[in-house]
Amino acid sequence: xxxxxxxxxxxxxxxxxxxxxxxxxxxxxxxxxxxxxxxxxxxxxxxxxxxxxxxxxxxxxxxxxxxxxxxxxxxxxxxxxxxxxxxxxxxxxxxxxxxxxxxxxxxxxxxxxxxxxxxxxxxxxxxxxxxxxxxxxxxxxxxxxxxxxxxxxxxxxxxxxxxxxxxxxxxxxxxxxxxxxxxxxxxxxxxxxxxxxxxxxxxxxxxxxxxxxxxxxxxxxxxxxxxxxxxxxxxxxxxxxxxxxxxxxxxxxxxxxxxxxxxxxxxxxxxxxxxxxxxxxxxxxxxxxxxxxxxxxxxxxxxxxxxxxxxxxxxxxxxxxxxxxxxxxxxxxxxxxxxxxxxxxxxxxxxxxxxxxxxxxxxxxxxxxxxxxxxxxxxxxxxxxxxxxxxxxxxxxxxxxxxxxxxxxxxxxxxxxxxxxxxxxxxxxx
Numbered sequence: 201x202x203x204x205x206x207x208x209x210x211x212x213x214x215x216x217x218x219x220x221x222x223x224x225x226x227x228x229x230x231x232x233x234x235x236x237x238x239x240x241x242x243x244x245x246x247x248x249x250x251x252x253x254x255x256x257x258x259x260x261x262x263x264x265x266x267x268x269x270x271x272x273x274x275x276x277x278x279x280x281x282x283x284x285x286x287x288x289x290x291x292x293x294x295x296x297x298x299x300x301x302x303x304x305x306x307x308x309x310x311x312x313x314x315x316x317x318x319x320x321x322x323x324x325x326x327x328x329x330x331x332x333x334x335x336x337x338x339x340x341x342x343x344x345x346x347x348x349x350x351x352x353x354x355x356x357x358x359x360x361x362x363x364x365x366x367x368x369x370x371x372x373x374x375x376x377x378x379x380x381x382x383x384x385x386x387x388x389x390x391x392x393x394x395x396x397x398x399x400x401x402x403x404x405x406x407x408x409x410x411x412x413x414x415x416x417x418x419x420x421x422x423x424x425x426x427x428x429x430x431x432x433x434x435x436x437x438x439x440x441x442x443x444x445x446x447x448x449x450x451x452x453x454x455x456x457x458x459x460x461x462x463x464x465x466x467x468x469x470x471x472x473x474x475x476x477x478x479x480x481x482x483x484x485x486x487x488x489x490x491x492x493x494x495x496x497x498x499x500x501x502x503x504x505x506x507x508x509x510x511x512x513x514x515x516x517x518x519x520x521x522x523x524x525x526x527x528x529x530x531x532x533x534x535x536x537x538x539x540x541x542x543x544x545x546x547x548x549x550x551x552x553x554x555x556x557x558x559x560x561x562x563x564x565x566x567x568x569x570x571x572x573x574x575x576x577x578x579x580x581x582x583x584x585x586x587x588x589x590x591x592x593x594x595x596x597x598x599x600x601x602x603x604x605x606x607x608x609x610x611x612x613x614x615x616x617x618x619x620x621x622x623x624x625x626x627x628x629x630x
Contacts, residue, residue, distance in 0.1 A: 203228070203229060203232060207225040208222070208225045211224060211225065222483075222486045222490060222536065223489070230242065248489040249482075249485035249486065249488060249489050250485065251488060252488025252489065253481045253485045255363045256440070257359060258359065260359060260369075260442070260444075262474075262477040263446065263447050264356070266447050266469065267424075267449075268309050269469040269476075270447070270454055270466070271319075271421075271454060272315065272318070272319045273460075273468065275458045276453060276454065277302075279421060280302055280305055280418055281320070283415060283419070283421075284305075284418075286410055286414045287411060288301070290405035292395040292400070293388070293391035293393075293395035293396070293400070294395075294402055295333070296333070296341050296387075297391050297392065299341055301384065301388075302324065303320050303342075303349055304345075304349070304380060304381070304384045305422075306320055307380070308428060309424045309450075312349065312350075312356055313349055313350050313582075314578065317343060317346045317586065318586055321346075321583065321586060321587070322586065325342060331400060331401065331403070332398075332400050336593050336596030336597040339589060339593065339597065340595075340597030341387075341597070343579045343583050343594070343601075345387060346572070347383070347565075348380045350565075351376035351379055352380045352425075353374070353377070353425075353432070356480070357534060357563075357564040358373055358564055359439070360484065361538050361560045361563055363539075364538060367560055369439045370439055371627075372561070373439065374626055375557045375619045375620065376561055378618050379561055379618055386604045386608060387604065390600060421453070423449055424446060424449065424450075427442060427446055427449055431445065486536065487535065487537075491540045491544070495543075500544045504544070504545075504548065512548060512551075513552065514553060517545075517552040518554060518559065518562060521545050521562070522562055522566055522613075524541065526566040526570050529566060529571055529573075529577070530570045530573045530575065531575070531576050532576075533571075533578055534567035534568070534578070557619065558620055561612065562612060562613070565609060566609070569602065569609075572601075572602075573598065574598065
């Protein structure tokens with residue numbers, strides 16, 4: 201696999217899209233090391249790519265992306281931010297706390313870290329800079345707060361993990377809520393302390409008439425978590441049905457209530473959804489093909505037994521998996537990492553008796569952390585593209601948030617009921 205690694209690294213350095221580097225490196229490996237079987241294996245790999253994107257559960261991915269595209273094109277994100285700002289803006293760290301909370305709530309619509317960086321960061325960063333926060337702090341805050349969106353349903357990470365491991369996507373959605381809120385509290389405490397220490401001026405306190413107006417304007421946005429989380433928790437909607445309902449609600453909200461979308465902007469949202477969905481599905485298909493290849497070469501059987509041992513404990517299995525996912529997502533797209541690694545680790549997960557819902561929560565959290573961590577976290581480059589800032593400035597304030605996210609991982613391992621309580625309640629308290 202050395203040639204594969206060299207090819208992958210070289211193509212990434214030359215700026216090829218990751219889906220091209222992954223599939224191109226696979227094809228090169230086949231023709232160099234398996235020339236007699238390469239033509240037939242290419243056909244098999246194409247079949248695996250198609251198989252990777254055919255599970256019915258993936259139908260909800262483009263619908264959640266479409267829902268996020270519609271509200272990003274409209275007024276929902278701005279009204280959500282204003283509603284939160286009038287309630288906490290006068291506190292020390294009020295604007296960063298607004299950013300954290302906005303990313304969390306926007307995650308209940310988009311399920312994507314990159315979409316959250318674009319939608320919330322584009323509005324909040326100028327406000328933070330004007331208030332006196334350093335540029336590197338604002339970038340670190342926006343990138344890492346978007347990690348919370350990856351834990352809040354409808355998380356694309358949970359959908360991909362559920363498909364890869366045949367785990368209930370609805371239960372995974374519920375498992376991500378309390379850990380996401382825990383990280384929101386941790387980030388908010390840090391922002392409060394940072395602002396007090398740096399003596400950042402606070403905003404004037406909004407009066408109650410302004411707060412009532414902001415609530416009236418922004419509360420319809422809260423219909424998304426009610427539809428998605430409430431529908432799944434109460435057993436009224438499946439994840440796919442919740443995705444379809446979120447699209448209908450987004451269209452109703454932006455065209456009827458807010459009247460913010462024209463026909464052309466709706467068409468643009470659909471076109472944008474097609475492009476993003478194509479990229480996501482190609483990554484999923486490439487991940488499936490790569491997972492098939494390493495299984496065909498029996499690499500897991502050679503590499504994993506010495507790592508896990510003959511009778512691994514639950515704690516050891518979770519620790520190894522957490523570390524591997526964290527490192528992998530620092531270098532590759534989280535969707536690919538989840539799709540490739542999850543089936544590899546699944547036998548050890550089953551044999552050690554690890555709760556698949558808890559493990560899914562930890563895996564998606566590591567994917568979120570890795571996507572915001574140098575050197576190649578995808579959210580870093582998203583922020584570079586959106587805010588036009590140099591790489592070192594974007595990662596300049598990453599460490600405090602990274603340490604808090606690592607602490608959150610340790611807390612989840614030590615107290616698994618944080619993730620499991622809501623799924624257990626949904627199953628009747630079992």
